[in-house]
Amino acid sequence: MSAAITGATALVGVLGNPVRHSLSPAMHNAALADLGLNWVYLALPAPPERLEQVLDGLEAIGCRGLNVTIPHKQAVVSLVAELSPLARRLGAVNTLVPRAEGGWLGTNTDVEGFLAPLRSGSFGPWAGQRALVLGCGGSALAVVAGLVELGLDSIQVAGRQPAALEAFLATCAGWSEATQLEGLAWGGPPGPGPEGPGAPLISTSGYGASSLAEALAGADLVVNTTPVGMASATDPAAAQRCPLGPLELAALQPPTLVYDLIYTPRPSQLLRQAAARGCPCLDGLEMLVQQGAAALRHWSGRAEIPVDAMRQAALAELARG
Numbered sequence: 001m002s003a004a005i006t007g008a009t010a011l012v013g014v015l016g017n018p019v020r021h022s023l024s025p026a027m028h029n030a031a032l033a034d035l036g037l038n039w040v041y042l043a044l045p046a047p048p049e050r051l052e053q054v055l056d057g058l059e060a061i062g063c064r065g066l067n068v069t070i071p072h073k074q075a076v077v078s079l080v081a082e083l084s085p086l087a088r089r090l091g092a093v094n095t096l097v098p099r100a101e102g103g104w105l106g107t108n109t110d111v112e113g114f115l116a117p118l119r120s121g122s123f124g125p126w127a128g129q130r131a132l133v134l135g136c137g138g139s140a141l142a143v144v145a146g147l148v149e150l151g152l153d154s155i156q157v158a159g160r161q162p163a164a165l166e167a168f169l170a171t172c173a174g175w176s177e178a179t180q181l182e183g184l185a186w187g188g189p190p191g192p193g194p195e196g197p198g199a200p201l202i203s204t205s206g207y208g209a210s211s212l213a214e215a216l217a218g219a220d221l222v223v224n225t226t227p228v229g230m231a232s233a234t235d236p237a238a239a240q241r242c243p244l245g246p247l248e249l250a251a252l253q254p255p256t257l258v259y260d261l262i263y264t265p266r267p268s269q270l271l272r273q274a275a276a277r278g279c280p281c282l283d284g285l286e287m288l289v290q291q292g293a294a295a296l297r298h299w300s301g302r303a304e305i306p307v308d309a310m311r312q313a314a315l316a317e318l319a320r321g
Contacts, residue, residue, distance in 0.1 A: 010064045013066055027317075083107075090111075108142065109295050134244075159186055214251070256274075289307060
């Protein structure tokens with residue numbers, strides 16, 4: 001953060017509900033200080049019924065940019081003056097940029113953030129490889145869009161609700177002619193125990209038949225986009241849960257990279273279990289940092305962003321609990 005907040009200090013921030021837990025203020029304010037920008041980044045709670053009013057008010061006071069998080073990523077799409085092609089394709093916005101002619105440009109940096117560690121040189125090459133994505137919500141859309149960019153041979157998407165899975169696949173239809181996209185219906189919600197449901201993946205009519213274990217055993221990359229295993233202040237046992245059961249975990253092969261978008265706790269129960277199987281692992285903290293850095297490029301016009309400072313600030317904030 002700048003040495004002092006003055007009458008000339010500009011505002012950026014993140015809209016969500018709730019948003020008090022966000023790591024974004026810590027990492028963005030570290031970057032702003034490093035860049036020498038007289039801006040301050042705040043977590044801004046926005047109830048869904050007041051979202052349009054909040055956006056109008058922030059535009060009116062000259063806000064320089066916004067991140068958008070749960071539960072507003074889809075709702076904000078209809079409230080912006082312009083959408084980037086990627087945001088339009090995903091139907092989700094996580095970054096708002098003020099337009100000179102008024103209103104907000106809605107774009108999405110989640111794909112860029114997701115891809116950054118996969119393109120780091122530590123993993124890949126990904127062309128011709130196979131991926132399994134757990135979950136078919138909004139985060140999964142960004143993940144699949146990113147995987148398509150990597151040129152994988154096939155992507156299997158596992159969802160617990162067949163209707164939601166069908167809608168998800170319809171949204172992704174036509175994204176790539178080179179990558180085969182399959183939907184797999186995931187049986188049963190996670191149970192209360194630390195090992196999750198252990199329920200098999202059932203092939204959905206019209207898609208490649210596969211059990212969950214077969215899909216896991218054949219995957220080069222497994223990405224968890226579900227919230228199962230995320231720490232929760234209201235549910236102390238949540239962090240001990242795993243989206244995969246013992247039989248499915250046993251199917252993981254040591255070369256398979258397991259990427260969990262969860263970063264609280266670090267590591268998640270899924271990544272603990274995967275590491276015990278000898279699998280390389282990634283959590284979602286780097287995705288958070290990299291999508292934030294991409295957003296800051298949009299707002300500031302700066303090509304060089306102090307990503308290391310953002311990362312260290314996020315880690316320090318996590319350590320403080």
